[in-house]
Amino acid sequence: MSKPVYGKNAAQSRNVEKISGSVWALCAAFILFLCWTPFQVGLFNGQQMDFEKPLYISALLSGLMLLAWVVLYYKKFKLDEQQDLVAAATLLLPLTYALSLFVAVSHYMAMNMLFIQSMYAAVFIIAFYLLKQKQLNVVIQNAVLAISYFIIWFGLLNWLGGSKFAASLVGWFSxxxxxxxxxxxxxxxxxxLRLTSIFQYANTYAAFGMAFLFVAVFALIRSRKWYGTLTHGFMLVPIIVSILLTLSRGGLVLLPVVFILLLLFLKPAQQILWIVHLGIAGIASLVIANPITTLGTELNTAFTSLAALKGWAYLLGASAVVAVLGWIIQRYAAPWLEQKTGAWGARKLTGLWIPLGSVVMVAIVAFLFIGTSAKNILPANIGTRLENINFRQHSVLERITFYKDAIKVVKDYPILGTGGGGWASLFEKYENNPYTVLQVHNFFLQYMIEVGIVGFVLFMGFILYIFYKYTRGYLKRDKNEFENGFFYLIIALSILVHSLLDFNMSYAFMGILVFLGLAGMAAVMESKPLRRSWNKTGIRLGYYGVLTVSTLFMLFLSISYIGSSSEALKGKSLVPVSTSYEEIKAPFAAALKDRPSHPESVLYVTSLNYQVFNQTQDEKFLAESYSLLTRALKDEPYNKNLLTQLVNYYDLKGDKPAALAVFVDNADKFVWDIKWYDGLITRAAALGQEAHVQKDDAKEKDYFSKGLAAYNGVIAGIEHIKTLPPEQLQGRAFSVTPTIALSAGKIQYMSGQKDEAAATLNLGLGTDYPDLVNSGTPWSTEWYAALISRSFELGQAAYSQGNQDGKALHFTTGLTAYNQVVADQGQTINATPSTVLNVGKMQLMSGQNKPAATTLKQALTADYNDVVNREIARYYLAxxxxxxxxxxxxYNALIAVDPAEAEQINALASTQFQQ
Structure with a gap:
């Protein structure tokens, strides 16, 4: 390949370069890939089976394109320039993710991130060599603009009542x-309501809108054709309105930051034009923001043609006015401005004055919209979001907490990191308070967590070198020679800056845009010749060999993963419609053949096996489940669902101590999960009671100490939450639950700590059971009977209101109380048949069918003329x-007394109590 040409004849040199049909075909495939990925590869959190297959297909497509590039450029490729070395160095980025596999805390998520990083490397290499040719560069720029504009209009279609039409445009392939x-x-x-377009996350859409707002302004000013000027000018209002509709505070804060950074690259005349065009578009957008917001809210509640027409009229009218004004400015004012500022712009440091002035202007505008009544011209929801921008706002405080917790992870995994998706696996171990955040909200910190300091230094060196060399060359040469590079700088800089506060790069499409931007900058960056030793045949062939072998490996791996994912999805689709164990299991078994630790497939198969075991009592189904779970947990030791399924295995085996051991051994992984504490404390109390009845003092002491240690952890956590700033949200609920209170209180009572037991009961039961807490006779059989009846009443009321969580909370409380009574010295509950009936109902409505039958049968009598006994029999048979x-x-005895019971039994048996 010939060396890149800079200076006067650069454009001419590229123009005369002949581009083969094969290269054009590769360019077309690359553009189709860019069109396909936004609607296929969404947010990567590594835990959803439905979204993994498009990722593997994307990796396959990018790998095939890279192989095509290898074939096309085999004879022409040389390591002549520094920029060629940058392209070669891209392979180090997926390599760091490959190395992190050896220490990955989740093999599944780490492999997915390896696919993503390999795709990014392929995008960079392909784009780098395509963009060095002007004709292809122009084609790709126009394609990127077309895709971005489509995404903007796609979002507004959904906002202004055209959701069905918008879906029909992409539904055939999305x-x-x-x-x-x-x-x-x-x-x-x-x-x-918040607009997200294709991203399903408003803040990332704001980052996307910010990037392409500046790209549109750049394209508007650069355009030499009237239709280009009008097109790009027409898009300014839709983009600004879309950013406003995201309600993204981060977007609104960082937009002026990126704007000022970009101004530093421009001549004074261009700086003024950017400010004028954005000022006009911004004013027009604010004028229509209120009606567009109101109409969009109405249309997303109930569609009316009149409201939709009004909304589109406001939007299209304002866009047309701004487009015409933009054309007039470019046609008449821009040449005059260039002439007047030409001499001024040639002086050193003159390009700094307008950006510095812009800082002052931004500060004034911010003060007006945040600190004065000027915010009233904005829609109420946008005004409120702006008003809440401060360092004591909960999202700011929460992000600071995420960052501090992320540093804790880095300290424990400093060299190679945790592997891809490490934060999603580990955050519950390191979090300061009980939040649920699968992303750090800072791309750079998350990257460091995943690949460690070594990988992070390589990545930062890679991007900073490109930015440095591009900027250095930009300042030394005629800026017009670098317009194509500036197009890509805008994209990369905007998204990366916004990623300081959010997880935009967890969207594969956003990552592709960044690496495309970096490739576009690298293609025109300042580049010095390399020593001839770099261009030796051995080095070139070695690079090509490594690239080819690694690409082929990832291709075969992606094909395997696509097949496995297809089988897993097939099995998942069969679960709700098939009753055949063999039919459902077959695709999951095929999926696990290639990926034996695939979490969701393991969970589905083990659940199936448990159901069959309950019906057949055949131990082989439990043995298979145990084998699958222990194999999967080697690769996924922090997967809570797999651990819970292991607990279920021990429960079915009747091995209660082993089930408790799972909770105890993994408690440090879920330090703020109140359900984990609940399970641990409840089981420890139950086993301690059994040991007490058996007069095994050592075991009783051991189990009770484990339960009390966990309870003390809950109390300490509650006290810690009180130290959080009042503006910061604590996250998930974390308090003494009724079942924790019953279990911990029982341990304390049996350990002679009666006052502590009373205080514990008050913490967990004081809200819904105040009379029982203060009854003066807790832990007696009568007290338990009253608690059980009250629990049923509260749970039944919650169920009738559709509150499944409330039902589960109260039913679990009642059943825990029942189990404690039964466990006390082996005695059965001394209560009326109605109370026993309530216990059976709670068990049945909680999905505990066999225990419900056992409980109810104990209360049955031969008197089927008794109304309560008939109801007990009815629920028992159901x-x-x-x-x-x-x-x-x-059944015969009941029907003989009342034949109508048959219909009621069938109705109960067919009722789905759990949703």
């Missing part, structure tokens, strides 16, 4: 369309049917 709507193109949270059993004797 996996994110549900019920004729693109999933969460408009999302709802505590702030109201529980048996749900468990796959029957009792013909009881």
């Amino acid at each position: 996996n994110t369309v549900r019920n004729d709507k693109y999933l969460d193109a408009v999302m709802t949270d505590s702030n109201g 529980a048996l049917i749900k468990a796959g059993e029957e009792d013909q004797t009881v």
Whole structure:
């Protein structure tokens, strides 16, 4: 390949360069890839089976394109320039992720990130060599602009009532369309409706909008054709309105920061034009922001043609006005401005004055919209978001907490990191308070967590070298020679700056845009010739060999993963519609053949095996589940769902101490999960009671000490939460639950700590059971009976209101109380048949069919003329049917008294109590 040419004849040199049809075909494939990925590869959190297959397909496509590049450039490739070495160095980035596999805390998520990083490397290498040719550069720029503009209009279609039409445009190839709507193109949270377009996350869409707002301004000013000027000018208002509709505080804060950074690269005339065009578009956008917000809110509640027409009229009208004004400015004012500022712009440091002035202007505007009544011209929701921008705001405080916790992870995994997806696996171990955040909200910190300091230094060296060499060359040469590079600088800089506060790069498409931007900058950066020794045949062939072998390896791996993912998805689709164990299991077994530790497949197969075991009592199903779980947990030791399934295995085996050991051994991984504490404390109390009855003092002391240690951890956590700033949200609920109170209180009572037991009961039961807490006779059989009846009443009321969580909370409380009574010295509950009936109902409605049948049968009498006894029999028979059993004797006796019971039994047996 000939050396890049800079200076006067650079453009001419590229123009005369002949581009083969094969290279054009590669360029076309690359553009199609860019069109496909935004609607296929969404947020990467490594835990959703539905989103993994598009990732593997994308990795396959990028690998195939890279192989095509290897074939096309084999004879022409040389390591002549520093920029060629940068392209070669790209391979180090996925290599760091490959190395982190050896220490990965989640093999599944680490492999997925390796696919993503390999895809980024392929995108960079392909784009780098394509963009060095002007014709292809122009084509790719126009394609990127077209894709970005489509995404903007796609989002506004969803906002202004055209969600079905928008979905029809992409539904034929996108996996994110549900019920004729693109999933969460408009999302709802505590702030109201927020526009997300294809991203399903408003802040990332704001970062995308910010990048392409500046790209549109750049394209507008650069355009020499009237239709180009009008097109790009027309897009300014839709983009600004879209950014406003995201309600992203981070976007609004960082937009002026990126704007000022970009001004530093421009001549004074261009700086003024940028400010004028954005000022006009910004004013027009603010004028229509209120009606667009109001109409969009109405249209997303109930569609009306009149509201939709009004919304589009405001938007298109304002866009047209701004486009025409933009054309007039470029046609008449821009040449005059260039002439007047030419001499001024030639002086050193003159390019700094306008950016510095812009800082002052931004500060004034911010003060007006945040500190004065000027914010009233904004829609109320946007005004509120702006008003809340401060360093004591909860999202700021939470991010600071995430960052501090992220540093803790880095300290424990400093060299090679945790592997891809490490934060999502580990955050519950390191978090300061009980939040649930699968992303650090800072791309650079998250990158360091995943690949350690070694990988982070390589990555930062890579991008900073490109930025440095590009900027150095930009300042030394005629800036017009670097317009193409500036197009890509805008994209990369905007997204990376915004990624300081958010997880934009966890969206594969955003990562592709960044690496495309870096490639575009590298293609025109200042580049010195390398020593001839770099261009030796051995080095060139070695690089090509490594590139080819690694690409082929990832291709075969992606094909294997695509097949495995397809089988897993097939199995998942069969679960709700098939009753055949063999039919459902077959695709999961095929999926696990290639990926034996695939978490979701393991969970599905073990759940199936447990169901069959309950019906057949065949131990081989439990043995298979144990084998699958222990194999998977070697690669996924922090996967809570797999650990919970292991607990279920021990429960089915009747090995209660082993089940408790899973909770105890893994408690440090989930330090703020109140459910984990609940399970640990409840099981420790139950086993301690058993040991007490058996007069095994050593075991009783051991179990009780484990339960109390966990309870003290809960109390310490509650006290720590009180130290959080009042503006910061604590995250998930973390308090003494009724079952924790019953279990910990029972341990304290049996350990002679009666006052402590009373205080514990008050903490967990004082809200819903105040009379029982203060009854003066806790732990007596009568007290338990009253608690059980009250629990049933509260749970039944919650169930009737559709509150499944409330139902589960109260039913679990009642059943825990029942189990404690039964465990006390082996005695059975001394209560009325109605109370026993309530216990059976709670068990049945909690999915405990066999225990429900056992409980209810104990209360049955031969008197079927008694109304309560008939109801006990009815629920007993329904529980048996749900468990796959029957009792013909009881059934015949009941039907003989009241034939109508048959219909009621069937109705109960077919009721789905759990949703």
